[in-house]
Structures are given as C-alpha cells and as structure tokens.
Amino acid sequence: MEIIKTDVAIVGAGGAGLRAAIALAETNPKLRIALISKVYPMRSHTCAAEGGAAGVIKSDDSLDLHFGDTVGGGDWLCDQNAVEYFINEAPKELLQLEHWGCPWSREPDGSVAVRPFGGMKIKRTWFAADKSGFHILHTLFQTSLKYPSIQRFDEYYATDLLVDDGRCQGLAALEIRSGEMKQFQAKAVIIAAGGAGKMFPFTTNGAIKTGDGMALAYRAGVPLKDMEFVQYHPTGLPNNGILLTEGCRGEGGILVNKDGRRYLQDYGMGPETPVGQPVLKTMELGPRDRLSQSFWHEQKKGNTVSTPWGDCVLLDMRHLGEKKINERLPLVRDLCISYLGMDPVKEPIPIRPVVHYCMGGIHTDIKAATPVPGLFAAGECACVSINGANRLGSNSLTELLVFGRRAALSAIEHLQSGLPASKDAALSAQAKASEDRIRALFDRSAGAETVAGLRKEMMHTMEENAGIYRTGEELQRACEKIAELRQRYANLALTDKSKVFNTDLMQALELGSMLDCAETVAVGARDRQESRGAHQRLDFTARDDQNFLKHTLAYHHPKEPPRIEYLDVVITKSQPGVRDYSGAKK
C-alpha cells in the first residue's frame, strides 16, 4: 500500500476544510498539507447554502446581541465560552472573505449589505444574493489554488483514522478512481467532512452528507456530542426537499395555512406583523425549531393544504413583487419554477419542514481539538458547541470559517509540541486492517442484504420515530431497529465487484457511517427526557435544566449500542431563561 507522508491531513474540502487548509498554508508555508475529499472541492455541500453568514459589522449591532441571540436560540445548550470566541472572530472572517474576492451583496455606498434572519434581533447576515454558500465555497477553493503547499487528493474516500500511542497519526483512504487504498501518515488530522442529513429520507442535504467524518472519529474513540439535535428547516419544497432560504421570510414572505391565516401567531410568535414588513425575532422570523413545530400542530389540527406530495403550508411572497424577488431571491424563483412548476411572483408556494442540519457532531473543545491528541474537527461534522439545541440560520457558514481556521492553528500548536517518532509498522497494520474491512465487502457472496434495502429501512425508521416530535416508545423502537440494521450490515455484500470508481462500494461505506450516526441520534434522544430546542418529546414536554442542562456524549462500541455520558454546559454570563419570540415582549 502506498504511504503518503504529510504534516497535516484534512478530511473534507468544503467550507471548513478549505478554510483550514488556507490557514495552515498562510501560517507556515513550509507545512505539507494533504487536502482529502471524496468529491472535488467545489462539489461540497457548502455550495447549496443560500441565505448567508452572520457577523457583527453594522453600527446598530453589537457582539453582545449576537451572543444573546445565539445562546437563546440554542435554548442554552451552547457552550458560552465557545460562542464568545465565535462571535468575536466572525466579523474578521467575513471581512477576510471579502478581501479574497467573495462577491457579497452591497449597499449603494459600496459597503457590505446585511439582511435579517430568523431568531436574530438585528440584521447581521452577510449575503451574496441567495447563493451565499456557493460563493463562499468557490472563493475559498479558488483562493486555495494560490498555495502550492496545499496538495489535493480529490475523490479520495477516507475509511479509517490511524491512532497509535494515544495520538492520531493519519488515516487510510481509498482512491476512488483506482480502487487502491492509500495510507496517509500525518502528524495531525483535521476532520471537516460535513453533516449527516442523509440518515433521513426527506432532506435538504446532498448525496454526500452521510456523516462519514463523524463516524471516523466515533470509531476511533471520540464521543459524538448532542447528536439527538437535528434541525428541520421550515420551508422545503415538498416534492424533493429543496430548500427555500430563510431569506424568503427575511425579505418579507409570509406563512399561511389552508384558510389563509398566519398561523404562527397561534404558537407564541404573534401578534401578527404587517404583511411585507417583517419584524425581527417574531412571526415568520421566529427560530426554525418553533416554526417547524408549529407546522406539526397545524397538520394535527387539519389546517394544512393537501398536495400530491403530502400536507403543506403556503409560503406567500407575491407581495414582494417581481423586481425584489429577482434581485434578492433569484435562485428561489428559479428553483420553484424549475422543480415545482410554480412561480412565487404569481402564486403561494407549498412547503413543509425538511431535515436540514446536525447540531451535534464530533466532540471538540473551543480550540477545535477532540479528546484524541492530534485529531481536530471543524464545520458541520463538529460540535464545539455554538449551536446548542437549535442552530440559528446563518451561524453555520460563519462557524466553518472561524473553527476551520481555529482547527488549523491548533494543529500547528500540536505539531510544535515535540512529537515522538511514529511507529510505521503499527500504522501500516491499522491501514491494512482498514483495507481488509473493505476487501471483506468484496469477498462476501451476495446474500439477502443490499445497500439500497438497508438504507431505506434506516431512513424510514428515523423519519417515523425520530422526527420533529418524539416519544420514548418510538425512540426505543428506533434504537432497536437501528441496532438490528447494524447487525445486518455486517452481512452486506457488494453487487459491483470492480475496482474503478465503484459507487456501490462508496454507498456501502456511507451507509455504515450513517448507521453509526443514526444510532447515536436515537439513543441520545431516547435518554434525553426533556424538550429543548429541536428535540421535542411529547412525553416530556418541558425543558429540564435540573437534569439535562448537559451535553450528551455517545461512545462507540463495535457491537453494542453506544455508551452515554453527560457533560456540563459551559455557562459564563447568560443563565437559562425563557425563549420569547412574541412581538409583545419588552
């Protein structure tokens, strides 16, 4: 097996991975950097983000307000020291992107424009029309081309981390094109492999978001944190889950039920605001968890509109007019017309909540370090945690930048700490074990189990039992079912036995990652007997700070369900309070 020696290996070339790579290259041009990604960098799912990235820049805003919105939005499950670091760094990072050429939308005087976003008290979301993530990703990718020390390994699939002597020292990866395994020996590894929304059937997440990075760390002994917190975005196109950005509501779009009523006022987010004049942090600009939960209640009451693709509510943007829609929301209009055959300029668009984002992920401290020395994580795969129980829209893109860079700086500190020499034989043995695991998939003769079959059962289980509202009984069922699927996965065989670009193999490996992640979601949710942010239990409807103002930590076991431990939340200046999104507050 070929051995590739490098200083820092990065798994993932989305927003977080690219930002980390550039920070490494800028800080020390002599470092050898291996940027490993299962797709070409610009295919990473950061490209799909529409709305924008939050950072305090305008004079009417303050760091304290961003702090308050983030911590309250997260239902006090955020680590407040991490949030503080995050909001302090955010403006610098967004400006840095501006200096790298990101085409941010502008005010008439040439300064950067900001737009309102759900759960934010002040307009502070930087945006590039409604293609913000796309522009961030391409700006980063193109900027990364400046640095010869960033060596890319495009279309390499990371299969296992190499941990010896208590330190992470590299990884094994499959070159997809040739089907050959490669051993990367690195003094530090940064995981930036994105989210895991594909555990669910109806999601805004692209095909690649299968939780591989989370599973890599998890299997190497790092706990996954707060995995039960899965965010639903309130406005997805009902036929395929394509997202209509929160910007639709930020610009003034309204949500109505089948009777034309702006039903959010019935769920503590009223009183009604004038149509087309959105008021921050209330009604349509309430937080995502509340909006998605209101949909569920409307559906139970029979107030939804039935469509060929299931029950929906309506997003009405007609009053914004064609000009504003074209200027501010061109992609949204295009998506509605193309994929649903409906024009938001002319008609209200049916939408429903859709699985969107994983608040949970690889357990790291505020320096992006995991408990395994030499292993760092950033981006959606990581849980620092700044998102707590519910991420505020537009905090994630900024998080990629802030903690992508932070992971790079921490990796450099680790490199400088005088590491002992690595033992080649031990690392090679581990890489070989990874190769054997994959070979077994080839060698096994086809049995009853298929990738598509197991995947369907997993998705169905998660949707039925671990959705917007949950009960202990359903979650127990999910735990049992996922445990069973994990066992059956051990008998999975490939149909495609060839080496070159074997996507059957990739999907099999991705399914393994998703099953690992799904089990931590189900077990974490079952054991969290309270309702907080995106985790809502019908049998425990109140938040319980006495017992659950804590992070869930799930530890991997090869055959058994995860072992669960809890960790106190870091509180510095904001004691848990009531999340008030009614316009009548103050």
Add this chain to the structure above:
Amino acid sequence: MSEERQIQLEVLRYNPETDSQPRFQTYTVPCVNEWVVLDALNYVKENLDPTLSYRWSCHMAVCGSCGYMINGEPKLGCKAFIHEYGDHIRVEPLAHFPIERDLVTVVEDFIAKLASVKPYLIPKEDKPISAGEFKQTPAELMKFKQYTLCINCMLCYAACPQYGLVPEFLGPAAISMAHRYNQDSRDGGRDQRQEVVASDEGVWECSFVGACSEVCPKHVDPAGALQQVKVASTIDWYKEHLMPWVKK
C-alpha cells in the same frame, strides 16, 4: 402533475476492467413526470442495477457534478426534466472528456486549466483586515457578478467544437473566470492573467460558435466573456506594438 410514465433509459456503460469498448444498456424506468433525468438514474441504481456509476450530489443544479450528454446535448442531469423528453432518453458521459467509467469522466484537464488562469483576487492595493472591507458599489459588482455564477459543470467544454479539436484550448469557463477577476474593482492582477489568457491556447483559439453560452445552465455567457477578453487583448496588442509610448 404527478402521473407516472414509463421511459426507456439508454445509458452508456463502460468498465475499463472488463469492457474493451463502451456499450449501451437500456433500463425501463417508471417515472413521475416532475422527475429529472438524475431521478431516473437514481431509480436504476437503487432498484435495477447497483453497478451503474455516475457523479451527483446536490440535486439542485449548484454543485456542478452531474453533467451528462442527454439525447446528445450537454445537460445537468438534475435539471433535465423528464417531461421535456419523449419515452426514450439516452444518457452518455460529457463529450470531449475521457471516460473513466460509465457516466464518469476524467476532469483533471479542466481543473488544471481553471487553476492556470489564477482565479483568485490579486488585490490592487494592500489593505489589512482591520481597515474593513473594500468598497464596491452595486454597479461595480454587476460588472462581474454574472461570471461568478459558474458552477464548473463543464457543459460548455462538452459543447465547444474547438475544445474537441484542440484540447490545449483553455476553454470557455476558465477564460470567463479570468475575466471575472479582471473585471472586479478590487483586483489588479490582469497582467498576470493575460500571460495565459492571451496566449495561443487562450482566447485566440475561440472561433465564436457560441455553443458554450447556449448550454450554460447558469447563464454565465462565457461566449460574451471571451468576446470581451478578445477585444481587450487586441487593444493591448495595438498599444504594445503600435503605440509603445501609451501605458496600458
């Protein structure tokens, strides 16, 4: 809106380990009318034949992974609507790129070309982050905005007859990207990019067929960019050779 229809999906298959040359395989796929061709491929992969290989991810025409030839035309699989086709749809890998396997092509050449035009901001003036943003008016942004929309899907390369004939040609997307940065009010790197863009393999290779702009799913209008770069490069040439006293 959601009635079903059966189509014959004819897909190019090629596995370098077992096939001496590409062949076609036809699948019968029950389609919902609002599906895109990518949905039909996914149906095959999930239900009929797990060995079919193709790239895709976002399913919303923004990641640029899923360019294929669909009934002979370069298209994004996730934006080619079944209802726009008859009952027989043929899917092949993008033209002008070597086939890796099935619908997967080798794209290194494109990536190298993109990198060669220095597609990053080379700032006109040094400015620390602490000094805030570069001011850029909406009008200045509009000058290059369109060229930032390229998703690197390579449909324009598959459509370009010149790239088919002269593989060294930089091609529509790479030249548009150079133009994008040249037109950015914050940038001062045009001279550096011209070395590549105004070379023989650069803009002069283009014969103005305009096919690139026709197939571009993001309305980048690479042909327009090429035209502008050509005009600007011609002016450069005159300045240099006939009016050496005029500064560029």
